[in-house]
Amino acid sequence: MINTSDSLEILVQEFSKLPSIGRKTALRISMYLLKRPVEEIEYFSHSLINAKEKIKFCNICCNITEDDVCKICLSEKRNKKQICVVEEPQDVIAIEKTNEYRGVYHVLHGRISPLDGISPNDIRIKELLDRLNSEDLQIDEIILALNPDVEGETTILYLNKLIKPLGIKITRIARGIPIGSELEFADQVTLAKALEGRVSV
């Protein structure tokens, strides 16, 4: 006899399913919520359903949006000739936070990973190619901002093979030493890539 309430047990199990939440944290969160006013719980519960109902993918860039086309693709201020390809909508948020990028995006919703059974057809590569082929304006540059790991590299190689024939300039974001960290603690591969990608001062 561990829990004295089945409803609590169900709630704890539901929270345990979420990423980065273990059973102990799930219990702590559940107990916290049970102490909150009923209106707050209803609001939380409603915001879940509401987000799931309202959010869909942008017809152009596949980023999350509540309309047919996302705010970034609609914006007059963005350079439509520069497309940054990312794996997930979170990556768009991360890049937007830098306030450095003025182009538009394309969200793949994953990366090629044969080990996890994710093939090129499972992610939004077709949508990207359709976009490159069909758009009236000539694309100047495709920036590949994928995660620098095996799956990211595989996806970059695959995309490169497909896009190169179209004659569009393809770049990838720099791999190197993160700002604020120390050379001596950088791993060999990162350091090698940083040397390789050195720029003139």
Added chain:
Amino acid sequence: MINTSDSLEILVQEFSKLPSIGRKTALRISMYLLKRPVEEIEYFSHSLINAKEKIKFCNICCNITEDDVCKICLSEKRNKKQICVVEEPQDVIAIEKTNEYRGVYHVLHGRISPLDGISPNDIRIKELLDRLNSEDLQIDEIILALNPDVEGETTILYLNKLIKPLGIKITRIARGIPIGSELEFADQVTLAKALEGRVSV
């Protein structure tokens, strides 16, 4: 322009309010949920409301339950003459997991903490005293299983002063070196308490 969806932003904010979840984790959880089938989201949402609606406090021990009296207080197998006083319902679950305790509980729902503005009247001390005074059977022992920190000690001192005049034996759980850890890494206070509480072999 950080988020391209207001519903997502609201959901992220709701998750950020929960203990041990920061904004980044909240975003990760939200994105994970948006990829789940709508039935799963509805079930999760419903389990929140359901738990809040069904869970109340046991009329006897103040532990969480879905009935008037909790399963532990109702059980014929438990020794009603032994009451273990704990701060939170989670502590009952932790003690139940040991499978060592056969008495009943009393949940205070907090501890005395003047700095946080929590006075003896804010926690279930009155309910404990009413219970000790009114029950027909004589209580043999009160075990104080509160957290060994300043607020826990304050609460123990306060309870001791109130319960002592009733002539009931009061004990507290042992403070000492946790199993599996090493003496050399124990802090001074813990080590001092472990020495003080030494038992004959």
